[in-house]
Structures are given as C-alpha cells and as structure tokens.
Amino acid sequence: MYSLADHYFSSTLDYLQSQGIANEVALKAIKFNEYSDNKARQFAPRITLTSYNALLEYSQKTLNDPLFGFKLGQHVRTANFGILGYLIESSDSLASAIQVLLNYDSLVADIGKSQFEQLGDIAIIRWLPHPSCNEQVILRNMTAWVCVIRQLLNSKLSPSSICFTHHYSKEHLNTLATWFNCPVSINAKYNEISFPSSYLTLPFKTDNAAVHLALRQISEQQLSNFKSQQHVSEKINHMLMVKTDLQECDLIRTANALNITPRTLQRHLKLEQTSFAILLEQERKRRIPLLIGTQSLANLALSLGFKDQSSFNRAFKRWYSYSPIKYFKMQIGK
Template sequence: MSTLADHYFSSCIDYLETLGLNSQAVLSAINFNEYSNKQAQQLAPRISLNCYNALLNYAQQTLNEPLFGFKLGQQIRTADFGILGYLIESSNNLASAITALLNYDSLVADIGRAEFEQQGELAIIRWLPNTNCSPQVILRNMTAWVSVIRQLLNPQLSPSTIYFTQASTSNEKTVLTHWFNCPVKTNAQYNQVVFPSSYLALPFKTDNTQINLVLKQVSEQQLSRFKSQQLLTEKISQLFIAKNDLIDCSLIRTAGALNMTPRTLQRHLKREQISFADLLEQERKRRVILCIGKEPLSNIAIKLGFNDQSSFNRAFKRWYNCTPLQYLKTLPKNIG
C-alpha cells in the first residue's frame, strides 16, 4: 500500500484549519480511521494514499478551489517533510539537496518516485507518481518542491519550465504561470521542473555539514526500517517504475533482482493476494496513459514489453473497453 508520513498528512489538516474548516469535521467527512491500531508500530504512523486523495479532493470540492493542491504546496515548510526537510535544509547546495530527495523521499511519501537528469545547460527533476495519485496530490508535490527551494535559496528564483501531465483551464494556467514565473506546460508526458544547471551550485543559507551528516545516518536507519516493513508487492512495483521500459521484464529476472527464487516470489505474492502478472499489468496500464498520443503505438507496445501489436491492442481494450485508436480520438487537443 502506498503511504505517506503522518506529519505530511497533518500539515494539510493544519492548513485547512487556517481556512476555517474544523479538523474533526474534515476527518469525519472522509471517513478517516487510520490512527487506530497504529500505536504499536515501530515507525511513526503512515497514512494511506487513498485517505490522502480523499482529503485533498474533499478540500477541493468544499472550498470550490480547482487548484487546491497548488495552494497547499505554496504553504509548505521544511518541517512538513520531517527529517528529510531538515536534511535538505542543512545541505550545502541545491545539488546535495536533490540527492537527499532522491534517496529519502519515501520517508515522506511512498507514492511516487523522483528522478534527476542533466541535459547540457538544463537540469530536470521529474516525479513519477503512483497511478492512483489524484491531480491535487501532483499539484501539491510539484509546487512544494519549488516553494521549499525558494525559501532556502531565493524567493525570486524561477524554473525555466514546469510540466504537468494533467490538463488545466486557461485561467488555472494563468495562475500557475504567474506564481512559478515561467512557462507552464500541461498535458505533458511527465510532471517535471526544468531549471538552469547553474542553480545546482547555489549555496544554501542554512548549510551545516555536521548536522547534515548526522541526519543522513538517521535517514538511512529510518529508510532501512521502512523498507523492511514494505510488502513485496510494493518492492516489485518500485522495481517496475525504476525501469526505462518493460522489455524482458519477467518473473525470473524480477525474482533475481530481489534475491529470491521465482517459486519463493510467487509464494509471497500469493499471501498478498496478487500475482506477478497482475503487478506487471498494473505498471503497463500506468505507463500507457503517459505515452499514448505522444509516440507511435508500435513503439509503446514494444516499450511495454508486448510481443506484438495485437497483444497490446487486446490488453488495451481490456483495460479501457476500446482500442488504442478509439482512445486517441477521445483525447482533448493539447492546451499546453
């Protein structure tokens, strides 16, 4: 189950209270009951992605604010990230802060994966969210990244471009463009922030090398404990997400990557009431929506690990009750 840290969830409740919403009423409205039976956990309580989605969607509807996740992300504090926030805060520059994010982001929220790459004079930090993440969750995550970096470097600092996979109205896009102070692209292949590579060397005001080293040790300990509690289902899903494509993504290869025999892996998955084929199909279904309309269907079929185009077409029809070509005709024109 994809989860997030209690303090990251609670910061949403705190913000809603500043807007006049009673926290108990909000939790009751989303049928929240996840604090029960959590006290015995070794780690701090973790909240399910389902509850997080419900909270943000409830706030969006109650406040009639289509950009609620964006508004929430603007209010982020480094403390809301828990130990990762303090680790980032004590980094010596943006490059080391991004390294901390890549390594320990799951301590805050195990609901997606961050990636980083450089392309000449530009740097890119990309977020691959869990397929069940709502648009409001994505808005908060991307906005929070920029907000925290501005707090630690310069309030006027702006990315080169921001990309969102979701659509937006012209009014919403105007609001986003004004705050990010850069072009905002919607209906994109990835959620990502593009910025000049020169930013990577910018020094942080709160640089503290000794504290940073201690926090890294604590983060490693917490990450080790967190991973030991993860379901095998989650570990396999993370392996899939980390792959550039799903070619040769077999049971045998996956079991080997986890230092298991295929039989042992299947036995553990059976206890979790899911099969390897189900997990692979979930990842294929997640990826196809990110790719379709952006590259030829034949390329997508190969990248998703299908033996031929007809197998891909049959799977797509099973998922969406239409063929890939029929689905393409339903897509809105790119408003980005």
Template sequence: MNTLADHYFSSSLDYLETLGLNSQVVLSAINFKEYNDKQAQQLAPRISLSSYNALLDYAQHTLNEPLFGFKLGQQIRTADFGVLGYLIESSDNLASAIAALLNYDSLVADIGKAQFEQQHDIAVIRWIPHTSCNSQVILRNMTAWVGVIRQLLNSQLSPSRIYFTQAWSHAETKILASWFNCPIETNAEYNQIEFPSSYLALPFKTDNTQINLVLKQVSEQQLSRFKSQQLLTEKINHLLMAKNDLDDCNLIRTSSALNMTPRTVQRHLRREKTSFAELLGSERKRRLQLYIGKYSLCTIANKLGFNDQSSFNRAFKRWYGYSPLYYLKHK
C-alpha cells in the same frame, strides 16, 4: 499499501485550520479512523494514500478551490518533510539536496518515485506518482519542491519550465505560471521540473556538514526500518515505475534486482493476493494513459515491453474491450 508520514498529512490539516475548517470536522467528513488505534499509530505513524486523497479532495470541493493542492504546496515548511526536510536544509548545495530527496523521499510519502537527470545545460527532476494519486496530491508535491528550494536558496529563483500530466484550464495555467514564474506545459507525459544545471552548484544558506552527516545516518536507519515493513508488491511497483521503459522487464530480471529467486517472489506475491503479471499489467495501463495519442502504436508497444504489435493490441482489447485503433478514432 502506499502511505505518507503523519507529519506530512497533519500539515495539511494545520493549513485547513487557518482557513477556518476544524480538523475534527474534516476528519469526520472523510470518515478517517486511522488515529483510533493509538498503539498502531505509535508503532507505524503512517497515513494511507486513500485518506490523503480524500482529505485534499474534500478541501478542494469544500473551499471551491480547483488549485487547492497548489495553495497547500505554497505553505510548505522544511519541517513538514520531517528528517528529510532537515537533511535537505543542512545540504551544502542543490545537487546534494536532490540526492537526499531521491534516496529518502519514501520516508515522507511512499506514493510515487522521484527521478533526476541532466540534459546538457538543463537539469530535470521528475515525479512519477502512484496511479491512484489525485491531481491535488500531484499539485502539492510539485509546488512544495519549488517552495522549499526557494526558501533555502533564493525566493526569486524560477524553474525554466514545469510540466503537468493534468489538463488545467487556461485561467488555472496562468495562475500556476505566475507563481512558478515560468511556462507551464499541461497534458505532458511526466510531471517534471526543468531548471538550469548551473543551479545545482548554488550554496544553501544553512549548510551544516556535521548535522547533515548525522541526519543521513538517522535517515538510513529509518529507511531500513520502513523497507523492512513494506509489502513486496510496493517494492516491485517502485522498481517498475522507476524504469524509463518496460522493455525486457520480466520476473527473472525483477527478482534479480530484489536479490530474490523468481520462485520466492512468486510465493510472496501469492500471499499478497497478486502476481508479477498483474503488477506489470497495471504499470503498463498507467503508462498507456500517458502515451496514447502522443506516440505511434508501434512505439507505445515497444515502450510498454510487448514483443510485437499484435500482443499489445490483444492486451488493449482485454483491458478496454476495443482495439487501440477504435480508441484513437472514437475517443
């Protein structure tokens, strides 16, 4: 199950309190029961993604605020990220902070995959959310990243460009562009932030090497415990989401990446009532929604790892009941 840390969830409730919404009323409205078992809460203080989605959905509709996730992200504090926040805060520059984010992001929220790459003088940090993350969750995540970096580097610091997979209205896009202080692209392939590579060397105000080393050790211990509790399904989902494309993605290669035999992987997945083929199919369907209409069908088939166009066409018809060509013509 995809989860997030209790402190990250609770910070959303804290913000709603400042807007006049009582936490108990809100939790009751979304039928939240995850605090009932105190013993379980102490053993594993994690909140389900479904409850987090429900909370942000409720806030969006109750407050009549289509950009609620954006407003929430603006209120971020490094403390809301828990140990990861303090690890980032004690980093010596943006490059080391991003490295910490890539390594330990799941300690805060195991609901997506962060990626980083450099393209000459432009650096890119990308977030691939879990398929069930709603638009408000994505908005908060992207806004919070920029908000924290501004707190630690310079309040006037601006990205070069922000990309969202969602389709925001013209008025909403203008609001986002005003705060981010850069162009906003909607209906994009990925949710990502572009910024000058020169930012990577900017020193943090709170650089503390000794504390940073201690926090890395603590983070490693927490990450090790967290991974030991993860379902194999979640580990495979993260591996699939992290791949640039799904070419040559099969059970044997995935099992090798997990240091397991294919037979062992299959056995564990059967216990979790799924299979590698189902997980791969779900990831293909997720990416298909990002690719369709943007690339040729041949390119999409290759990026999704199908052996040929006809295999892709058959899968598409099995998923949606009609062919890709029919979809492009009528949808």
C-alpha cells in the same frame, strides 16, 4: 499499502484549520479511522494514500478551490517533511539536496518516484506519482518543491518551465504561471520541473555539514526499517515505474533484483492478493495515456514489453474494449 508520514498528512490539517475547518470536521468527513488503536501507532506512523487522497479531495470541494493542492504547496515548510526536510536544509547546495530527495523521499511518502537528469544547461526533476494519486496530490508535491527551494536559496528564484500531466483552464494556467514565474505546460507526458543547471551549485544559507552527516545516518536506519516493512508488491511497482521501458520485465529477473527466488516472490505476492502479471499489467495501463500517439503502435507495443503488436492489440481491447487506434482518436476528440 502506499502511505505517507503522519506529519506530512497533519500539515494539511494545520492548513485547513487556518482556513476555518476544524480537524475533527475534516477527519469525520473522510471517515478517517487510522491509528484509532494506540497499539497501531508506531515510532513513525504512516497514513494511507487512500486517506490522503480523500482529505485533499474533501478540501478542494469544501473550499471550492480547484487549485487547492497548489495553495497548500505554497504553505509548506521544511519541517513538514520531517527528517528529510532537515536533511535538505542542512545540504550545502541544490545538487546535494536533490540527491537527498532521490535517496530518502520514501521517508515522507512512497506514493511516487522522483527522478533527476541533466541535459547540458538544463536540469530536470521529475515526479512519477502512483496512478491513484489525485490531481491535488500532484499539485501540492510540485509546488512544495519549488516553495522549499525558494525558502532556502532565493525567494525570487524561478524554474525554466513546469509541466503537468493534468489539464487546467486558461485562468488557472495563468495563476500557476504567475506564481512559478515561468511557462507552464499541461497535458504533458510527465510532471516535471526544468531549471538552469547553474542552479545546482548555488550554496544553501542553512548548510551544516555536521548536522547533515548525523541526519544521514539516522535516515539510513529509518529507510532500512521502512524497506523491511514494505510490501513486496510496492517494491515491484517502484521498480517498474522507473524503468525506461518494460522490455525484459519478467518474474525471474524481478526476483533476482530482489535477491529472492521466483517461487518465494510468487508466494509473497499471493499473500498480498496479487501477482507479477497483475502488477505488470497495471504499469502497462498507467503508461498508455502517456505514450499513445507519441510513437508507432509497433514501437509502443515493444516499449510496454509485448512480444509483438498483435499481443498488444489483444490486451488493449481487453482493457478498454476498443482498438488502440480508436482509443487514440477518442482521446484526441476530448
């Protein structure tokens, strides 16, 4: 079950209330009934991605704002991220803040995976959302990152560029580019933020080494508790998501990575009503729109972990009822 911390979900309700929409109205509209039983509310309650998606979709439609997630992200505060927010705030630089994000992001939400890379003078932070995350979830996440860093470093700080996997009209693209104050690309392969590597050494005004160390210790304990409760299928999805390619992804290697036997892994997945084959297929299908047309079909088949192109072609036709070539032409024509 993909989920996010209750305080992050509630921050959306707080924003809606400022827009004249009562909490009771919004929650009733999405038929929210999580934690109706007090026994289900544990120390760190979590809300399902399904409910979060529903709340942001309801908000976007009710406020008639296609960029609702963007507006929501602009109102984020470090407190909305809970302990992760305070960890970031007490970091000594952007570099250490990003490391905190990579290590403890799941304490706020395990609905995607953060990645970071540095290519000479340019640094890139990327977010790989779970396939079911809607457009508003992605908009909020990307905007919130920039918003928080501006609060902690400099309100006029701007990225070098922003990339979104979704499409936006020219009007909306201009709105995004104006606020981010940088070029914005759409229909991109990844949702990512590029910025000068020199930003990494910029000191935080809120740096507090003693507080930071104490919060790290608490975060490690919370992360350990969270991982122990996490479904095996969620762990595998995250493992597959961050792999550069899906070659040599099989049940045995995955079980070894999780320090359990293949038989035990199969048993756990059966209890979760899934299998390794299903999870691998889901990840392959998630990558199709991102990769098709960027390389030859033979290379695409290999990167997705197929033994040969004919195996890939058969699977592709089973998924989409079209050949890869016909599917690519249809995507271009959209």
